Amino acid sequence: MPKASETSLEINLASLRHNFEYLKSKLQKNTLFLAVVKAFAYGSNAAIIAKTLQGIGVDYFAVAYISEGIALRKAGIKTPILVLHPQLNNLSLAIEHCLEPSLYTLKILKEFERVAQKLNQKNYPIHLKFNTGLNRLGFEPSELDLVAEQFSKTTALKVKSVFSHLAASEDSEEKEFTLNQIKLYKSLSATLIEKLGYSVIRHLCNTSGVLNYPDAHFDMVRCGIGLYGYSNSAAEAKNFKPIAALKSVISQIHRVSEGNSVGYNRGFISSQNSRIATLPIGHADGIGRHFGHGVGHVSVRNKKAPIVGNVCMDMIMVDVTDIDCEEGDEVTLFGPKFSAEISAETANTISYELITGISQRVKREIVDY
Numbered sequence: 001m002p003k004a005s006e007t008s009l010e011i012n013l014a015s016l017r018h019n020f021e022y023l024k025s026k027l028q029k030n031t032l033f034l035a036v037v038k039a040f041a042y043g044s045n046a047a048i049i050a051k052t053l054q055g056i057g058v059d060y061f062a063v064a065y066i067s068e069g070i071a072l073r074k075a076g077i078k079t080p081i082l083v084l085h086p087q088l089n090n091l092s093l094a095i096e097h098c099l100e101p102s103l104y105t106l107k108i109l110k111e112f113e114r115v116a117q118k119l120n121q122k123n124y125p126i127h128l129k130f131n132t133g134l135n136r137l138g139f140e141p142s143e144l145d146l147v148a149e150q151f152s153k154t155t156a157l158k159v160k161s162v163f164s165h166l167a168a169s170e171d172s173e174e175k176e177f178t179l180n181q182i183k184l185y186k187s188l189s190a191t192l193i194e195k196l197g198y199s200v201i202r203h204l205c206n207t208s209g210v211l212n213y214p215d216a217h218f219d220m221v222r223c224g225i226g227l228y229g230y231s232n233s234a235a236e237a238k239n240f241k242p243i244a245a246l247k248s249v250i251s252q253i254h255r256v257s258e259g260n261s262v263g264y265n266r267g268f269i270s271s272q273n274s275r276i277a278t279l280p281i282g283h284a285d286g287i288g289r290h291f292g293h294g295v296g297h298v299s300v301r302n303k304k305a306p307i308v309g310n311v312c313m314d315m316i317m318v319d320v321t322d323i324d325c326e327e328g329d330e331v332t333l334f335g336p337k338f339s340a341e342i343s344a345e346t347a348n349t350i351s352y353e354l355i356t357g358i359s360q361r362v363k364r365e366i367v368d369y
């Protein structure tokens, strides 16, 4: 295992393949797999993640925005790419780069149709998103007739899939709500397909949906967090391998005697003779100021060192009084054996936020073992 000599996010492709195979093992043989690689593949490296998954037979990718899809095309990704949240201002770029938009309002549907016409498109693939309870994006079920009618009037567009998104697939206390979403989705997708007169791909489940609602996989599933090694479930955690490890090093160790302070605004006052290590990672790297003052810790020589005082822009300080360590030692902020779920919980956030928040200043190091 390489030792970190600077702050870096180590991305393990072997773990990615493991998570993909595990999620696949939950599916029927002919269920399609869409990999969600938005937000730099959840803070890792979208191009490398997508290339790896393309090589092992992923059927679809999804990104949030058109610019993210363009970056994947420029990196040589040929697999179909669904854009979950395209904006009205650059729809022609989607067509230029063979990106398939999710259309979620009549306004964007009509505008995309106009752009596709103008670019002489025939049967350009689009995806229809319906709102079944998340109340975030999507046509209302009551708009179904109007939506279907648009497709009887155009030859520029063709519906490739119809989908919706679950609001609480990880929460067993919301099972009844989720089952209602599934029921509503099932009936509206059937009606839509009947009205269109051709079959389209149906998809509803994210990672937790795949794990918790095996009867709702339909024709395709959309997995993000599971691919990156988090399951939103303590019982499932052992089946996944977090692909990213955030590592840093000890730049300097200070002896701080009792009553002396550490960091800006004297955020930490030592209650004993302490050893305080400074690490080259701060809030500009994604370690937010909700950490510090004892919230959150790092691992030094397999021991927990609490983050003390205020998180600075480029540095944090950790208490290593009880750890036999020295300057230059490697430090882990999160990783396979020191899960981001644990550190996220202590800072009152979720793995999704912690891993997507690691800023682009942190070097990505690709490993495969």
Ligand SMILES: *Cc1c(COP(=O)(O)O)cnc(C)c1O
Pocket: 036, 084, 165, 205, 206, 207, 208, 222, 223, 224, 225, 226
């Ligand atoms: C982000 C996203 C997903 C992936 O969800 P995970 O919980 O990360 O698996 C799936 N579908 C939609 C619409 C999303 O926005």
